[in-house]
Amino acid sequence: MSDAAPPAGQASAPRTSDRKVALAQVLRQRILTMELAPGAVLDEQALSEEFGLSRPPVRELMRQMAAEGYIELEANRAARVASMNYQSLRNFFLAAPLLYTATTKLAALDATPAEIGNLKAIQAQFRNAVNRGDVDSRVYYNDQFHLAIGKMAHNPYLLPSLNRLLIDHARLAKTFYQPNNRHMQDDLAAAVQQHDEIIEAIERRDADAAVEIVRAHLDLSRRNMAMYVTPEGLDIPLEV
Structure with missing residues (x-):
């Protein structure tokens, strides 16, 4: 996904890094406010489409948020919101x-x-x-x-x-x-x-x-x- 400048006169699209930051903010808010319930599956494809991102930056963000404690990642399973047991x-x-x-x-x-x-x-x-x-x-x-x-x-x-x-x-x-x-x-x-x-x-x-x-x-x-x-x-x- 290119972040090259648009032709003169056209509005600049948000950069990949900006869209990734926006996704991180929204995901954290949805998790903290329980809009995304504990244990809920995170649809990587849907999030990619919602924020105009390719899959690699979304996966990178998932790993970052897992390290922070918001998300649980397991091999061969979709990412999930951290559980509360x-x-x-x-x-x-x-x-x-x-x-x-x-x-x-x-x-x-x-x-x-x-x-x-x-x-x-x-x-x-x-x-x-x-x-x-x-x-x-x-x-x-x-x-x-x-x-x-x-x-x-x-x-x-x-x-x-x-x-x-x-x-x-x-x-x-x-x-x-x-x-x-x-x-x-x-x-x-x-x-x-x-x-x-x-x-x-x-x-x-x-x-x-x-x-x-x-x-x-x-x-x-x-x-x-x-x-x-x-x-x-x-x-x-x-x-x-």
């Missing part, structure tokens, strides 16, 4: 407190004023999405909020694990951010307030307070997520 959920609930408290504590110690300003901007978008009732944007900006804190920790060992954790957190949160009773609505309002409190603790360099707030924040959201994903009578440990 009992073991993966158990691992999530065990790892989340470790990673979120570690990154939040380090962010409180090392964040720059510019990074804190960026976190406030993300929180404003999150609050607006909650107020509008925009579920997909709620999920997206919550993901961006915790990712921004992970980056503020300035620790290359923690960030890859946080990135992987956030994939499943976003998919689980799709339920939390669609409250179906007053209790869940109150919890969602509390989660917005806790985001503000986390920012305030980071801004005043109070690492202990930041950790306590993020623990309460996790406890709030995981109660609702566990209630949705855990069959009655199945005990998934929520504490390490």
Whole structure:
């Protein structure tokens, strides 16, 4: 597929690299918002046609996204969206407190004023999405909020694990951010307030307070997520 410049007077078609970036963004969004369900087969041919790409760049992108944890690749099988089974959920609930408290504590110690300003901007978008009732944007900006804190920790060992954790957190949160009773609505309002409190603790360099707030924040959201994903009578440990 050629990326040569078009004749004068004709509009330039998107380059292969741009179309590949667009496909990556759309696939990640469809997976995180559960438009593509866990375990769903990805139609390589359909994606190639939708984004005007040949098969090789689509396959290359599939390998990249498999390495990131979005997709599962197996020999002689079509690519599938990463599954969410009992073991993966158990691992999530065990790892989340470790990673979120570690990154939040380090962010409180090392964040720059510019990074804190960026976190406030993300929180404003999150609050607006909650107020509008925009579920997909709620999920997206919550993901961006915790990712921004992970980056503020300035620790290359923690960030890859946080990135992987956030994939499943976003998919689980799709339920939390669609409250179906007053209790869940109150919890969602509390989660917005806790985001503000986390920012305030980071801004005043109070690492202990930041950790306590993020623990309460996790406890709030995981109660609702566990209630949705855990069959009655199945005990998934929520504490390490």
